[in-house]
Amino acid sequence: MQEIEITDDGSATIYVKELDEHYHSVKGALTESEHIYCKSAYLHHSNGTPLRLLEIGYGTGLNAVVTAMVADSTRPLHYISIEKYPVSPTTLSQLNYGEIVDKELYKAITDAPWNKAVEITPYFTLEKIEGDYLTDNLPQDIDIVYFDAFAPEKQPEMWSKESFERLFASLSPNAVLTTYCAKGAIRRMLIEVGFSVERLAGPPNGKREILRATKKGSV
Template sequence: MNIEPTADGSNTLFVPELNEHYHSIKGALTESEHIFIRIGLEHHPSPSPRVLEIGFGTGLNAFLTLLYADKTQRTVHYTSLERYPVAPELISHLGYPERICPERAVDFYALHRAAWEEDIPLTPYFTLHKVQTDFTTYDFPDAYDVIYFDAFAPEKQPEMWTQDLFARLYHSLRPGGILTTYCAKGAVRRTLQAVGFTVERLPGPPEGKREILRASKP
């Protein structure tokens, strides 16, 4: 994997084998803040939301959520699934905490050092539970309020975007739960609707994708 800059000055990782980036080249930080924090977590009313992330990756989404939880004093339990953890030497060169919140750099690296398969309270308002697993075979509990669906694109990993998997995610959400994703393809929208979600097409991040999706469970 290679580190590459994006349009907002933040970095992302590029996977040559998939010809795919971990985050938008239009702006990694801008994309994550818009899709997963503003459109996702901020939209859910629970004072103690349980978040599921599909793809821990660089830890950017988790770090932004930790900062948001501490700022708002909403108690977030954050479960993140990752089959292939990113090497520590790559993480240290991404420069996320230095760009986003230098005084909280220790928390960013704590996310990556945290043990797998157990609850790790990292701040009074943020508990992390990382699971090293294949998302397609994971047994989801019926426990979540918000899902960050941040898998690689459907044309790169179609097995991650099947109706069966979205049905399992639907059932894992509590009533009123939401799923957000950067992918607004018609096929994805129709698949989400087919399993029971009410789906909104919303404006994408500034200078980025034109539309994104937010799917809600009635």
């Protein structure tokens, strides 16, 4: 069962009762999206035109719209997002994102068909893939990863060394990955797989630290 909750910055999130897990930080869904993904990964990375971004877990589309709002001619973006269990239109319509982000943009992103690349703005092409991150072939030559799976305690298979190795192989040199999870075990796994990993300050009023992993140089 899914319930809508309002997080500390006023933006909504979804709570999944069976997993006892939220789609976003309860300290602020919008703040998390802006800080961990948009600012620390997309805005941080300026190599390559256009950039190719892979999000693990499309969920509500909040990360997508926050990113689309700042995509511009200096870093046009092909935003690919994989989702195994698309959120129902009814649940999506109960989120308050239309009031806190660009309403038209969020509608265009939400209404975009699955499994097709759609130009949402001249600088933001969206490709929502309905599929399984763990078993589907991954898109290649990815420059930026938003690793936004449910927590390792709730879905450990998403955080296995094997799946990070597969992901690593799909990345361009100098690709960056950010995630809200700063656990030591995950940080060490990312390093074992070949990333250089930094601990960054978390979002204002949110988690203490987040991780940014970089695939250094050409491999």
